[in-house]
Amino acid sequence: MGVSISRVRRGPAMIWMHGEYRRHLRSGIRVPVVLKYANHTVETDTLNISASGLRLKRPEQVYIRPGEVIDVDFRDDPAMKVEATVRHSGKSHIGLQFDRKRFTDNELSNLYGAAPAWQRLSARSKRALWKNSRRFAVFLANTWLRPVIHTLARPHFVFAVYGNQQQAGSYFTPRMAQRMPPNLVLGFIRNQDMRGLLVASQFLEHELEEDSEKVRLYIDQLRRDYPNVRQIALVGRLPNFVMKAGIDITEPLVEGSLGTRYMIWDVARQMRERPQYCQQTSIVVLGGAGRIGNAVCQDLTTLYDKVIGFDPRYKEDTEIATDGGTILRTSSVAHLQDEKLYIGLTQHGDAILELQQHMSPGALIADDTHPCISLAARESLQESQIAVEKVVLSHEEFLMWPRMPSWSNRDIPGCLVEALVLLRRPGVAKGEFAAFCEEAEFLGFTGRLISPLDE
Known part of the structure; x- marks a missing residue:
């Protein structure tokens, strides 16, 4: 199991960099x-x-x-x-x-x-035109054209997402929101011959976190709008919100943890293969007490002798021996001092700044937070010689149009991958993590670390 570094870094990577740029x-x-x-x-x-x-x-x-x-x-x-x-x-x-x-x-x-003045005027005009064109396209897609889009797309799956105020503002104005349905179609997704839609709730992230009734409204509306889809993949923290709301994550809902875990496992393997980190025998999972974090710590013991699950929720240090290595559960920043490799799984990316002074120069953070570590936070970390790269999954025949904020349209959020694998291998999620990894790799999904987008 595993993917060679040469396979990850050639071809599509350079295409992505150009398109991204x-x-x-x-x-x-x-x-x-x-x-x-x-x-x-x-x-x-x-x-x-x-x-x-x-x-x-x-x-x-x-x-x-x-x-x-x-x-x-x-x-x-x-x-x-x-x-x-x-x-x-x-x-x-x-x-x-x-x-x-x-x-x-x-x-x-x-x-x-x-x-020259004419160039400055042109730049402002182009930015305004792009922003207003995107908003108008979203408005059309969720009013007059919505039935047509559903008919033409005939989605096999839905990717259910949420956003913050800034992200929502780039798609629609408050006045437009009043004339659109509660769940918005924001994009089309294709993976080989499987088609899907990116659908976002008008409820913002903080509203879903604080009000379970809004979560239930979001999920109920998804079920009514898409009664025939085979999978509804839940983004980021949405599975936590759904479980908190008392909703069972059963078909067609997919919590996505297996895809995220595979992505992080594959990336963690590649981190150690970089020349400057090849001697590292330990790795830190920031947010190790979370739903995903706990499982990731266990997964990474197949790669590293010691996995440090750091989380303020731990009240005391606990060391756990596994078949592969050792997991240290801790909230003590003293355990971060000499570490070089980090997986970011905190509730939001900029929370990592609180740990900056305890991290060593030359460290690398693989960021899988939602929302991700911001440009301003990355610049602050860079001043301490701490690098940040974003964790993504790729597939040669994947396309999302238009792209999500902070993502390339050729890269796949880990939480979507489980649904994509299940569409091909319906029973694989019921097996062990290793079996899922084998299927995901066989189907062509590859974890990658990329330079974050400067939104």
Whole structure:
């Protein structure tokens, strides 16, 4: 069981990086820059600028291979210099991603201010057009076109999600919400010949957490809207909310823990295979007392001699011996001091900042929190030389359109994978975790660590 590193890092990974990169570059700001690499100096202009990277006009007769690290100087601001990695090199442009740098709002404002007025107006217009177009599309999809979408999609499964206020605001306004149904169709999903819909409740995450009646309304409406679907996959913390509301998670509801556990197991294996971590014999699960965290700790003992399940809910240290290794359940930050590898499973990503001072430089956090660790939090962690990468699952024949916030449309949330596997192998979830892993790998699902999106 397991997937080779070469299989994970080639092909689709670079395609994802290019597609991912393009999504964040909508500014259209063009300013002159100087590139320095391999003892060469080349002048060109930006095509786009974002907090985490640049898109440049490719100079004639110049080819810079992906993976090259280059220095970029801004001619209009001699003090601004950045180091970036080439992620894509096309016929007319070069895509760069920053390694240790993120432009601040002030720096972006200064760069935008150096551009001609017509470019700034164009950038604002494009952003407004994109945002309003998405909102209008959501409104149409959930009013006049909703019956047509249901008829054409004929979904085999539904992915039930929730969001926070910021995420909801990118899809609809309060006035639009009053004219739309309580559960909103926000996307189409395809995995091989299986079709699904991404459906979100108008209730926000904090409302579902605090009010079980709203959870029951959400689930009851899903059952009425989609009586014939084979699976309803529950995102993130939704299974916890559902169980708290007294709802049994039985077919077609799928809690998704097996898919999440497989994803984390596969990623944890890859973390140890990186040269700088190959000597590590222990790993920390942040949020180890949770529903998923407990099981993940047990799973990872097949890979590591010691698994530290860290969680403030533990009242005292407890050590548990398993067939594979040892699990230490603890709330003591002293056990974090010398650790390098972390799995983030806290209730929300930025809670990890509370532990930053207790983590060693050079540490790597694999983030599977919902909502994930924010850009501002990652920048703070980066100042302490602590890296954050996002945990995802991939499949060559998976597509989600449009993408979820903070996700590539080619990557799969772990909590959805169990439903996708069950569609092919209905009985596999009743077996052991190892059997599920074998089936998921056989069907082509692969865990990956990727650079987080800068939403």
